[in-house]
């Protein structure tokens with residue numbers, strides 16, 4: 001179908017009226033030259049017949065055109081629905097040229113575009129999944145290397161020292177009991193440190209996330225698990241803090257693990273206290289140990305723990321403060337603003 005004669009009944013009636021009026025006028029002119037007593041009657045009948053015939057024939061054509069147009073529009077509607085249902089390979093049959101055929105052609109081009117875009121979107125999603133798997137694998141490898149390094153640097157060295165000291169004590173226990181006693185004291189000291197290192201390593205192996213647990217419950221469980229496993233006495237002073245997002249809770253939990261791990265590995269403390277409180281719209285997390293303390297300027301630069309803790313605290317808009325003096329223990333304090341309104345809106 002190329003062109004549609006689309007007219008309303010009113011317009012069609014008007015056209016038929018005027019064309020019949022022309023016929024009426026022509027007959028009137030004719031009867032002017034060939035006078036006839038029934039001129040007006042003949043012209044009137046001719047007008048009425050012409051109007052009826054013209055109107056009926058044209059209306060019939062119009063109805064046919066409307067039907068074809070309706071069918072074409074229905075086809076377009078069906079095609080759009082097919083596309084929305086996901087069958088992007090569907091195309092419209094375009095036969096001739098004309099207004100509707102141009103629309104059909106344009107719709108086919110649009111379908112081509114959508115099809116191409118969906119394909120590239122799917123490719124991107126696939127690439128994204130592959131990349132995520134790669135990143136995850138790299139993170140796992142990195143963590144394994146870190147654990148291997150820690151096991152090698154600390155625990156395996158300590159086990160070696162233990163075996164040397166134990167065999168020295170065994171040899172000298174009868175000949176030089178004082179030296180043997182010294183060796184045994186060293187054995188006990190090194191075994192305690194190794195135990196701390198092992199606990200710290202196990203802490204790294206724990207699941208990083210809190211999952212469905214609230215922060216206060218998770219921290220209480222963590223402290224309970226640590227207390228009694230080493231010579232260090234672990235205490236908790238924890239208030240439930242409402243209004244923290246899951247992301248903030250996870251970060252605070254991870255920060256606690258890192259601070260506790262440092263206390264286990266490096267502090268030589270007898271007591272570690274973890275506290276979580278809310279004050280002035282700030283959540284306040286502190287891990288304090290009464291251990292050896294250290295000089296911040298002198299400690300090794302290659303380690304990432306403290307640096308990562310600072311970055312992690314800043315990521316959630318918090319402030320990280322480490323206070324330590326040689327022989328006076330270490331305190332790690334993190335303060336994070338609580339955005340209650342924002343959290344309520346997000347939910």
Ligand SMILES: Nc1ncnc2c1ncn2[C@@H]1O[C@H](COP(=O)(O)OP(=O)(O)OP(=O)(O)O)[C@@H](O)[C@H]1O
Pocket residue numbers: 262263265266267268289291292293294299300302303304305306307330
């Ligand atoms: N609670 C602590 N008591 C005593 N010394 C500490 C304490 N926390 C940290 N340190 C000292 O600061 C150093 C740096 O700590 P940091 O956590 O950055 O690194 P790390 O624990 O040695 O290694 P990692 O990168 O595995 O965390 C430690 O090596 C340790 O000497």
Ligand SMILES: [Mg+2]
Pocket residue numbers: 258261262305306
């Ligand atoms: Mg550390």
